[in-house]
Amino acid sequence: MMQTRTLTTLNTSRTPQMIFWGVRWSALIYLSVLIALPLIVISVEGLRGGIWSFWDSITRPAALSAIFISVWTAALMTVINMIMGTLTAYVLVQYRFPGKRWLDSLIDLPFAIPTLVTGVMLILLYGPQTPIGGWIEDQFGMRIVFSSPGIVLALLFLGYPFVIRAVQPVLASLDIHQQEAAYTLGASSWLTFRRIVFPAILPAMITGGLLSFARALGEFGSIVIVSGNIPMRSQTAAVYIYGQVESGNLAAASSVSLVLMAIALLTTLLVDYLARRRTAHA
Amino acid sequence: MRKFVLIGLVLSYAGVLLLAPMLALVINLLEYGLDTIWAAITTPEALLALRLSLILALCSVMINTVMGVLIAWVLVRHQFWGKRFFNAVVDLPFVVSPVIVGYVLIVLFGRQGWLSGFPVQLAFSTAGMLLVTVFVSLPFVIREVMPVLAAITPEQEEAAFTLGASHTLTFRRILLPILWPSILYGIVLTLARSLGEFGAAAVAGGGVQGVTETATIYVYRALQDRNDVGAYSIAVILGLMAVGILILMNWLRPQEGKKHVD
Structure with a gap:
């Protein structure tokens, strides 16, 4: 014992x-x-072949255009997403309406569905042989699928939850008294939004936007289906890297990967820095 | 008035962006008739691909749950040099392009790779595919568990210690019940990400039919081969799994919300 x-x-x-x-x-x-x-x-x-060989491989027209297309489509998506995402979060927090719960759950769909399936769904909705895709091409002479609008559309699908889920909790925790005080003092609801609500949710908007940007920059599954992979026109950096790996051109794949990864890393660090600054101020 | 305009705008945006594509897929598939669809789903290659996807996802969930809780624990409870840096880079797998992740595996373990003498064959094998899947879904459990763990006050644990409970008992009886909802939510997110992985698994596995072909890779190859029924039916199955995951997420999230109110 x-x-x-x-x-x-x-x-x-x-x-x-x-x-x-x-x-x-x-x-x-x-x-x-x-x-x-x-x-x-x-x-x-x-950087295996030295800085100049790195420079040469990323300044080749196909590589440069791939990086450029990735950045501008992701940036355009981020801007639209920050506006529509904030609006969605605002509507979800402020109003009661039928189907609200459904909408709130549906928003996470892009997190749950494989991005490749997103791509398949988009070509079936907007492809040139579909009613909608054909109509848009006839009316506006614009192709959606196998072109850059399709890429932006796929990225919008993918990025939709990011801003909403970042802004929603901040909006919900906002002090309602401040808004009421502003109303009482005669401020219009637009003025109240601009002067009271907007400054409070801006950091969350930026964080969500940056995260969706970083995520979109590397997106592959949906874009490889939707873009049609036309070099110089609809080939993004991730698809370019895939093509170079498949054809055994590893130097080109590595250089573009380095650029893409550097941007992703910087964005992550920026998000972390902003989050830290916010908690430090609070 | 403004209210209805805003609600209408948001509902139509979400409808066009999220619902319309799903409907398009389902309608296009149903045009083939149920018999053809059933035949397409039950081909040996399709079943093998689905099986591989499920196995990879389950293994990835198990590894990421154990390691995720462990990492969250160390990042919240331990003090060490470089903690801030580790905290910042945990999200990296989330933003690195999956194609790059697969490519890194090939550079490391491929025939002329840096570590080509490695005893386990990782390049172009299911083991390698598991490794990249684990990598891309690494942050989910960590990110869900960390805030909950950080919010726990020490009283309960101290009480348990004082009453003579061991570390493992305290963890199991005090901490695990508090952490469980967030772990579960992280598991569901990990499952979704692992099931849907395409780029990393395609590059790392090489997409050999019947061997290293997951469900998503199957859909991609079926599209290339103009096997539209095959592609759409497996895509719908993956979509149905996503809807199931969405329901789970939705079911698990309110509990988290309730806790914040308390």
Whole structure:
């Protein structure tokens, strides 16, 4: 009896230490390896031939245009998404209407559905042989699928929840008294929104927008279906990298990967910095 | 008046953006008739692809749940040098292009790769596909668990310790019940991301029919081969799984909301 008791006390005093260090090191090593490997591999491979060969491969017309298309489609999506996402979050928080719960759940659909399936759905809705796609082409002479509008549309689908889910909680926690005070003092609802609500939700809008931008920049599954992969016209950077890997042109794949990854990393760090600044001020 | 304009605008935007494409897919598929669809789903390649997707997703969920809770624990509870940096880069898998993730695996473990002497074949194999799937869905459990863990006050744990409970018992009886809803929500997100992964798995696995072909890769190849029924029917199955996941997410989220109110 006496002996077992001393044994257990010994055990409880030593195992926590071991568990503590075991947990810490397994978590940190696992995380470092997983995060660092891609960064190291792409940096080394991208700069393997020296800075000039890196420069040459990213300034080749097809590569340059792919990076450019990725950036402008993602940026356009981000702007639309920040407006429509904020509006959606506003409507969801402020108003009661039939179907509100449905809308609120539907918004997460892009998180749940495989992006490749999104691409398939979009070509079936807007493809040149479909009623809607054909009509738009006849009326406006504009192709949606196999062209850049299709890319923007796929990215809008993908990015829709980001701004909403960032803005929604902030809107819900806003002090209603401030808005009421503004009304009482004779401010119009637009003025109230601009001067009271907007400044409060702007950081969340930017965070959500930046996250959707970073996510959109690397998007592959939906775009490879929707864009038709026409070099210089509808080929994004991720699709370009895929093509170069498939054809064994690894130097070109690595260089464009390095550019894409650098932008993604900078965006993540910026989001983190903004979040930190916000909590520091609050 | 303004209210109805805004609601109408948002509902039509969400309808056109999210619902219309889903309807288009379902309508296009149903034109083939149920027999053809059933035949397309039950081809051996389609079934193998679905099976591989499910296996990869389940394994990825298991690994990411265990490691995710562990990492969240260390990032919240431990103090160490570089903690801020680790905290910032956890989201990286979320924004790195999946194509790049698959490519990195090939550069590392391919025939002339950096680590080509590695005993397990990872390039162009299901093991490698699992690795990239785990990578792309790494942040979800961590990001769901961290805020909940950070909000727990030490009283309950201290009480448990004082009453003589061991660390494992305290974790199991005090912390796990509090963390469970957020873990579950993270699991559902991980499951969705893993099931839907395409770019990374396609590059890392090489998309060999019947061997390293997941459901999404099957849809892509079926489209290339002009096997439209095959592509649409598996796409609808993936879509149905997504709807199921959406219902789960929705069912799990209110509990989280309630907790914030308390």
